[in-house]
Amino acid sequence: MLPSPFPVPPFANECKTYAKNSFGASFQHPFVLALADGSLDPKLFRFYQIQDAKYLESFSDACAILSTKVTDPEDKLWLIDAARMALVVEGQLHIGYGKTLGYDAKTIAETEPTPNNLAYQNHMVSAAMKGTVLEGFSAIAPCPWLYIELGQHLLREKGSIPEDHPYASWLKMYSDPGFNDYMTHLLARLEKYANLSDQATRQRAKIVFQQSCNYEWMFWEQAWTLQNWPSR
Template structure:
């Protein structure tokens, strides 16, 4: 059997995935050297990110050609909002960030660029492009989560974060989205295929950049 569309897509970002595993944010989660301020900054930014990601998933849901795909993306949109609330109510409190500080937080440049690109693509592109642009967020976290779970962490808060994404249930959610992309890939024109691959690579790059943003506690220069 020929290799699936999704496995070829994953191979096309192997350079980015290797760079993510080697990033000091990721290695720091498992060896305990990640500064707490970097993690707290990342968590606060991720709460803002998840709200926009939920909007992107709802937009993909609204364009899905089948009832089952619409239901899948709509339920993931609701789950992303629940994940955002969970970050706000538990992890941010544990990290010493008040509700007031969290409410005042603005998206950092990389966060705003990533979510703006997601929303522009899901609103202006085809359904297939929408699936391709949202997929790295799911897929890379699932792979990174599994790898981090294998390596462990000395910090209980980092371990809990890792457990969410390394969980088998999360892996099953991601597998369903990958299967949807493989279904959709069958009817793509050459141009649309090129767009899907480009969007997938772009948001994979943003995934690396999002960790770099957290590590450096990126701020607006002006």
């Protein structure tokens, strides 16, 4: 369990502790280690980036669905902004690498999600649509949380990111302290809805959080193995 670069309220800490093995596993995945040291095969990174763009469409959907279930206008606006940010801000990273690695919006649109990716997407959207608001927030929280902690952890480990690092843009994006504010607001809302929930709902939310952490590891794995459907 690494020190967090942003405040972690009590329920968020319970979730992370509950899912600590799943959460921590991503830090040691060979894809992540190769990405950090720059040795990752560009073919694998291209595969990952395209699948990530597909994933972010469903992350945006989950945020948008949650925005229809909350009644607090500030929470509604935050979720709408989060849905937009997933497509616009992170999309800029995909556009930049797309020029280098040879893919564009049409490539992304025509690419089928891998089994692991589709399962993760369905998990998030299902939690947002069928679960409580708390379960919806628990499903979306691990992705930005893990990426931000991972990015800043890698920056601490490396000290600085060389300009000639092949994945410098990715590392710089997720090590940017500006993301800490995003997580502070997300976890504050997770805490708010946890405080409004009974113990059974809180327990279900922790399970949902852990499942998302498992899917995060599986997302690295699908890129590392160039996962495809069995019939292909």
